[in-house]
Amino acid sequence: MNIKPEVLDELLKGIKTQDDLAGPNGLLKAITKALTERMLEGELTHHLGYEKNDPVGNGSGNSRNGKSRKTLKSEQGEMELSIPRDRQGSFEPQLVRKHQTRWDGMDTKIIALYARGMTVRDIQAQLEEMYGVEVSPGFISEVTDAVLDEVKAWQSRPLASMYPVMYLDALMVKMRHEGRVENRAVYVAIGLDEEGQKEVLGLWSSANEGAKFWLGVMTELKNRGLRDVYIVCTDGLKGFPQAIESVFPQAQVQTCIVHLIRASLNYVSWKERKSVAADLKPIYRAATAVAAEEALAGFREQWPKLKVIADLWQRNWERVIPFFQFPEEIRKVIYTTNAVESLNMSLRKVTKNRGSFPSEEAAFKLLYLALRNAAKNWSTVQFWKEAMAQFEMIYPGRRDAARAA
Numbered sequence: 001m002n003i004k005p006e007v008l009d010e011l012l013k014g015i016k017t018q019d020d021l022a023g024p025n026g027l028l029k030a031i032t033k034a035l036t037e038r039m040l041e042g043e044l045t046h047h048l049g050y051e052k053n054d055p056v057g058n059g060s061g062n063s064r065n066g067k068s069r070k071t072l073k074s075e076q077g078e079m080e081l082s083i084p085r086d087r088q089g090s091f092e093p094q095l096v097r098k099h100q101t102r103w104d105g106m107d108t109k110i111i112a113l114y115a116r117g118m119t120v121r122d123i124q125a126q127l128e129e130m131y132g133v134e135v136s137p138g139f140i141s142e143v144t145d146a147v148l149d150e151v152k153a154w155q156s157r158p159l160a161s162m163y164p165v166m167y168l169d170a171l172m173v174k175m176r177h178e179g180r181v182e183n184r185a186v187y188v189a190i191g192l193d194e195e196g197q198k199e200v201l202g203l204w205s206s207a208n209e210g211a212k213f214w215l216g217v218m219t220e221l222k223n224r225g226l227r228d229v230y231i232v233c234t235d236g237l238k239g240f241p242q243a244i245e246s247v248f249p250q251a252q253v254q255t256c257i258v259h260l261i262r263a264s265l266n267y268v269s270w271k272e273r274k275s276v277a278a279d280l281k282p283i284y285r286a287a288t289a290v291a292a293e294e295a296l297a298g299f300r301e302q303w304p305k306l307k308v309i310a311d312l313w314q315r316n317w318e319r320v321i322p323f324f325q326f327p328e329e330i331r332k333v334i335y336t337t338n339a340v341e342s343l344n345m346s347l348r349k350v351t352k353n354r355g356s357f358p359s360e361e362a363a364f365k366l367l368y369l370a371l372r373n374a375a376k377n378w379s380t381v382q383f384w385k386e387a388m389a390q391f392e393m394i395y396p397g398r399r400d401a402a403r404a405a
Contacts, residue, residue: 012027015027032079033079033080033081036079036081036095036096037081037082039095040081040083040084040093040095040096041084043091043093043094043095044064044084044086044091044093047086047090047091048060048062048063048064048086052064061088062086062087062088062090063086063087064084064085064086064087065085065086065087066084066085067082067083067084067085068082068083068085069081069082069083070083070096070100071101072096072100072101073101073135078134081096083096107143107146109127110123110127110140110143110144111143111144111147111369113126114140114144114366114369115350115366115369115370115372115373116350116370116373117349117350117351117352117353117366117370118353119353119354120137120140120141121137122353123140124136124137124140144365144369145365147365147368147369148361148365150368151364151365151368154368155202155203155364156224157224158224158225159191159201159221159224159225159226160191160193160194160225160226161225161226161227161228161402161403161405162193162194162226162227162228162229162398162399162402162403163191163192163193163199163201163226163229164192164193164194164229164230164231164387164388164391165191165192165229165230165231165232165233165333165334166189166190166191166192166201166229166231166232166233167189167190167191167192167232167233167234168187168188168189168190168232168233168234168235168237168240169187169188169234169235169256169344170185170186170187170188170235170237170344171185171186171188171344171347171348171351172184172185172186173185173186173205173351173357173363173367174354174355174356174357175205175356175357175358175359175360175362175363176356176357176358176359177207177359177360181356182207184205184206184207184360185205185206185207186203186204186205186347186363186364186367187203187204187205187206187217188200188203188343188344188347189201189202189204189217189221190343191226191229192333192381192384194388194399195380195384196380196381196384196385196387196388197378197380197381198375198378198381200343200371200375201221201226202217202220202221203364203367203368204217205360205363205364210238210239211238211239211240211242211243212239213239213243214237214239214240214242214243214244215243215246215247217243218243218244218246218247218248219247221247222247222248226248227401227402227403227405228248228250228251228398228399228401228402228405229244229248229251230251230252230391230394230395230398231251231252231253231254231322231330231334232244232248232251232252232253232254233254233255233256233334234253234254234255234256235255235256235259236255236256236259236260236316236319240253241253241319250395250398252322253319253322254319254320254322254323254334255316255319255320257284257320257323260284260312260313260316260320261277261280261284263312264276264280264309264312264313265277267306267308267309268306268309276303276306276309279299279302279303280299280309282295282298282299283295283296283299283313284320284323286324287324288324289321289324289325292320292321292324293317296310296313296314296317326390326394327390329383329386329387329389329390330387330390330391332382332383332387333381333383333384333387343371343374346370346373346374347367347370347371350366350367350370351363351366351367354366
């Protein structure tokens with residue numbers, strides 16, 4: 001829409017400072033108020049079917065009946081509006097709805113601040129400082145709670161029949177559970193779909209992981225439509241391999257190599273970390289499982305005082321060696337759970353400002369909003385086309401079978 005220069009010149013008479021233009025009592029706020037009230041009058045005219053003071057309205061059975069006052073919170077501060085009424089009380093304005101107390105843009109702003117990890121008190125101070133709007137903590141909670149239905153729908157949404165690769169990891173979040181604050185694990189599952197796009201499949205919370213818990217998670221994923229997974233990358237979660245294999249018997253469970261490296265370096269002084277990390281590399285960079293086992297034996301001989309590290313790899317060997325059956329294209333995809341770890345890093349940033357959450361529901365609300373923000377920057381996984389071509393050769397017919405199931 002183009003506004004004539006002469007109209008703009010008239011509007012800008014007397015405007016000398018930024019505050020005159022966009023301040024609490026500035027031109028932009030006055031224009032917004034005037035246009036809103038003009039549009040509300042237009043809505044009432046449409047509702048009644050005749051213009052103001054038009055004789056057609058005589059004896060129509062309904063007419064204008066003054067105005068009521070309503071205060072809306074907005075990014076321009078609080079705005080008092082005159083809302084026209086009709087005598088029958090049947091007028092339902094759409095621009096400013098009955099019982100509405102804020103502009104829709106205000107909700108979007110509050111949710112955006114909340115999703116970035118700001119506490120309710122921080123948001124309250126930010127809105128007052130930036131827009132001169134005073135809102136209560138309860139008001140902010142009411143706005144963000146509107147997301148809860150969306151969270152529930154997301155958590156139970158149907159899934160694709162096939163995710164070739166699935167990563168699973170956890171972060172610790174303090175939340176109130178059954179009357180007391182607990183440090184609970186929140187597990188995040190990320191699937192790579194057939195196009196190589198990342199998708200968070202769900203969030204689950206548990207105080208104690210185990211086969212029964214993971215069986216419930218896998219069963220839920222299957223009930224939502226997932227029929228097959230080629231490879232599941234985990235950090236060695238207890239009970240998880242048995243659960244995944246009982247629900248998806250053809251799936252290959254792979255221990256995250258990076259988790260093993262990090263766990264190994266926990267046994268090493270800072271001075272020796274670089275050397276030990278370099279000597280572990282021949283194990284996971286080996287061409288075959290046999291060559292990797294020889295490299296592990298070599299590490300054991302080279303570092304006799306670090307027998308604990310060699311034993312750690314040996315204990316996990318059954319879940320490490322599947323990695324070696326795959327060509328380089330697939331190894332680059334399943335080498336690590338970094339896809340989910342980088343996401344967890346983003347989630348930790350938004351939870352660190354809170355001592356604890358009053359409930360699991362409150363924690364999931366924030367985590368969901370943070371996930372939604374993070375997903376905007378996701379792109380297709382590198383080397384995916386090559387990896388899918390290899391998957392088709394290694395697992396012939398399984399993709400079509402999952403679609404038909």
